[in-house]
Amino acid sequence: MTTSPAPLTVRDVTVRFAGLTALDAVSFTVEPGSVHAVIGPNGAGKSTTFNVLSGVYRATSGTVHLGDTELTGLAPHRIADLGVARTFQNLALPPHATVAESLMLGRHRLTRAGFVASGLRLPSATREARRHLERVREIAEFIGLAEELDFPAGALPYGKQKLVELGRALCMEPEVLLLDEPIAGMTADERRRTAAVVAGVRDSLGISIVMVEHDMGVVMRLADAVTVLDFGRRIAGGTPAVVQNDPAVVQAYLGAQE
Numbered sequence: 001m002t003t004s005p006a007p008l009t010v011r012d013v014t015v016r017f018a019g020l021t022a023l024d025a026v027s028f029t030v031e032p033g034s035v036h037a038v039i040g041p042n043g044a045g046k047s048t049t050f051n052v053l054s055g056v057y058r059a060t061s062g063t064v065h066l067g068d069t070e071l072t073g074l075a076p077h078r079i080a081d082l083g084v085a086r087t088f089q090n091l092a093l094p095p096h097a098t099v100a101e102s103l104m105l106g107r108h109r110l111t112r113a114g115f116v117a118s119g120l121r122l123p124s125a126t127r128e129a130r131r132h133l134e135r136v137r138e139i140a141e142f143i144g145l146a147e148e149l150d151f152p153a154g155a156l157p158y159g160k161q162k163l164v165e166l167g168r169a170l171c172m173e174p175e176v177l178l179l180d181e182p183i184a185g186m187t188a189d190e191r192r193r194t195a196a197v198v199a200g201v202r203d204s205l206g207i208s209i210v211m212v213e214h215d216m217g218v219v220m221r222l223a224d225a226v227t228v229l230d231f232g233r234r235i236a237g238g239t240p241a242v243v244q245n246d247p248a249v250v251q252a253y254l255g256a257q258e
């Protein structure tokens, strides 16, 4: 990226579904190069927030900006083009693709040589393909999967498959990465490894991360800032330490257990 990193700003976002207010005037800012967690009890509006940010849901009112660029209401692929990449809660890897091929999928929007040039194997297209492959290798190394580049992604253990997905999103060279429950369903070892990769994405690549996550331990260790939702409202926000001791947050989680 040649431009300076931009904040992701969510302002007064409301989402209504036939009489139900899933999000009610929610605002928060994701600072450049930070991990921002969105947490809350079941039904709080976390997935709805994620879906608005990635363009799957349209906000009834309110805005989302990346720097000065308005993302509100844009289609998911446009939002991805503008630098906001997402992962999926459930695996979405093509069944027979290798790790390298799966990562290369993330490069498609950056591919300049058209199908014709690539099909004819023109030198410019070959050069470009080589450049993309180099970047895919770097990213595989970054996520710790350099050894598995030629393995079928679908045959890897679950934790590694999730890392492939994260890698595919990184291959889009995003400014912001949206992670939907990145460590759900993982073993303790896989959780540690994934948390380390996410921290590395922030610290080494300077990419901002918005993370919807249930695992409090990981949220508290990894996040720089936390937004807490309850019944579609933002009830607290701040550093993990501040949020953890906020009476409204404690009450929301206790209430949810009753």
Ligand SMILES: Nc1ncnc2c1ncn2[C@@H]1O[C@H](COP(=O)(O)OP(=O)(O)OP(=O)(O)O)[C@@H](O)[C@H]1O
Residues within 6 Å of the ligand: 017, 020, 021, 022, 040, 041, 042, 043, 044, 045, 046, 047, 048, 049
């Ligand atoms: N597509 C939809 N149509 C109708 N209602 C929806 C839709 N998506 C979410 N909702 C409702 O909006 C509210 C917020 O749901 P959301 O899935 O965002 O919460 P959540 O915090 O992600 O919950 P969980 O932790 O259980 O995944 C819920 O009452 C939910 O039933």
